[in-house]
Amino acid sequence: MAARFLEDYLSRNPWRNPQTDHSVQLLRPSYSPNYFSIEDIVLQDVRVSCKFEVSVPKLGMLDQSADDQDLKQGSKVELPFWMVPTLHAKKVITFEIPRHYKVNYRQILQADSIVVDLHKWGPYFYDLGQHVANLELKDSIDIKKSLVQTLLNRLRHIMDMSQHSTHHETVHLIANLDELERKLFAVGQLSYRSYKEWVRRESSKINTAALVASHRKRKFAEVTI
Amino acid sequence: MFAQRGVELIQELERAKDFLPPFNEDAVRQVLEEMRALFEENQRDASSAVAGESEYITSVHIRHCALERNKRCLMAYLYNRLERIKEHRWHFGSVLPPDIKANICEPETQFFIKYNKSLATYMKSIGEGSYSLDLTQNLKPPKNLYIQVKCLTDFGEFETEDGDIVVLKKNSLHLLPRVQCELLIAQGVLEHVS
Numbered sequence: 001m002a003a004r005f006l007e008d009y010l011s012r013n014p015w016r017n018p019q020t021d022h023s024v025q026l027l028r029p030s031y032s033p034n035y036f037s038i039e040d041i042v043l044q045d046v047r048v049s050c051k052f053e054v055s056v057p058k059l060g061m062l063d064q065s066a067d068d069q070d071l072k073q074g075s076k077v078e079l080p081f082w083m084v085p086t087l088h089a090k091k092v093i094t095f096e097i098p099r100h101y102k103v104n105y106r107q108i109l110q111a112d113s114i115v116v117d118l119h120k121w122g123p124y125f126y127d128l129g130q131h132v133a134n135l136e137l138k139d140s141i142d143i144k145k146s147l148v149q150t151l152l153n154r155l156r157h158i159m160d161m162s163q164h165s166t167h168h169e170t171v172h173l174i175a176n177l178d179e180l181e182r183k184l185f186a187v188g189q190l191s192y193r194s195y196k197e198w199v200r201r202e203s204s205k206i207n208t209a210a211l212v213a214s215h216r217k218r219k220f221a222e223v224t225i
Numbered sequence: 226m227f228a229q230r231g232v233e234l235i236q237e238l239e240r241a242k243d244f245l246p247p248f249n250e251d252a253v254r255q256v257l258e259e260m261r262a263l264f265e266e267n268q269r270d271a272s273s274a275v276a277g278e279s280e281y282i283t284s285v286h287i288r289h290c291a292l293e294r295n296k297r298c299l300m301a302y303l304y305n306r307l308e309r310i311k312e313h314r315w316h317f318g319s320v321l322p323p324d325i326k327a328n329i330c331e332p333e334t335q336f337f338i339k340y341n342k343s344l345a346t347y348m349k350s351i352g353e354g355s356y357s358l359d360l361t362q363n364l365k366p367p368k369n370l371y372i373q374v375k376c377l378t379d380f381g382e383f384e385t386e387d388g389d390i391v392v393l394k395k396n397s398l399h400l401l402p403r404v405q406c407e408l409l410i411a412q413g414v415l416e417h418v419s
Contacts, residue, residue, distance in 0.1 A: 035297065035300070036300065036301045036304040037301070038235055038238055038239050038301060038305060041232065041235050041301055045232050056283045056287065057281060058266075058284050059284050059288075062287075082290070086289075087286070087287070087290070090286060201419070203365065204365055204368040204419075205417050205419055206364075206372075206407060206410045206417045207417070208416075209315075209317070209411045209412070210243070211313060211316035211317065212316055212317060212412055215244065215322065215325070216413060218244065219324070
């Protein structure tokens with residue numbers, strides 16, 4: 001089952017109908033091949049600290065602490081991550097890896113991945129990690145290995161929890177998980193609920209369409225307010 | 226910082242995961258304004274670089290990055306809205322409730338109409354002669370021809386294909402052919418009772 005989760009995430013199954021199969025919608029990949037992904041755009045807004053190797057005229061506004069018209073060479077600036085790949089490739093900046101992907105944190109993950117609060121380390125830990133590792137730094141291979149290993153270690157725990165939890169306990173259980181793991185958890189819960197439905201012979205029952213139900217609830221809430 | 230408005234547009238979509246917020250024309254216009262300003266500055270710097278001063282090249286790169294980012298935000302905003310409109314067709318049927326219609330801008334309405342037409346043409350083309358397949362029905366494998374339904378709202382009179390008129394009052398139970406009631410169940414008027 002772990003293989004099926006990872007396989008689903010890493011390769012979108014072409015024969016699963018997105019209209020009826022909600023797990024496909026939940027696991028839409030957010031990393032670089034997907035230009036339109038909402039999450040990929042939002043997660044790349046995170047600030048990372050960089051040092052400029054060349055002076056950049058007229059763009060002093062990027063550095064909030066200095067009042068210059070121009071950016072001086074050697075100034076440390078907090079840039080949003082979407083600027084980094086181009087500038088790093090052109091050697092305009094030296095990029096400092098965000099601290100959660102550095103050696104000491106990788107060692108913490110190696111020691112025991114399951115208890116780590118990945119949501120605190122960045123709600124998009126794996127996705128940002130992939131973007132950082134793709135920048136061809138000295139540590140790239142180690143970062144990639146550490147990401148894969150962490151996910152493998154935590155996966156069993158996630159699967160276990162998703163198959164055996166009720167609707168109410170969920171908030172406590174997923175508090176430590178980052179966004180990718182939360183999606184996997186939601187898929188697990190969905191599959192467990194479908195199984196239970198099948199056992200109760202309710203899988204042939206036609207339901208109100210999901211959007212219609214939420215539309216009604218919202219209209220009702222507006223009217224009563 | 227560049228592309229702030231663009232990310233706000235995207236965050237609007239992220240916050241409203243299961244409905245369509247109104248089309249934020251102002252924000253889109255502001256993003257396009259920012260793109261135009263960046264582009265013009267780049268034009269000036271690029272032409273001075275061609276003229277011989279090569280120190281502006283990095284600024285051009287950075288502004289180009291911001292332009293690409295703005296472009297990506299706008300494209301993703303439009304694309305994701307269209308995807309949600311497509312989903313609406315499958316959940317609501319070909320007629321949208323008026324409050325959803327109010328949130329859709331004019332080109333998106335055109336898209337919806339054309340999508341409906343394409344879907345209808347495709348459904349008619351399956352099979353030979355006048356046989357058409359309604360893809361929005363039977364989304365789950367059917368178990369029986371007739372199903373027991375309970376009415377949830379006062380819908381009024383409903384005419385089935387064989388000509389029988391059924392009065393749908395609240396909490397009344399009926400035994401109806403599956404194909405007739407699937408649309409009403411999806412819209413929440415009837416409830417499938419097993």
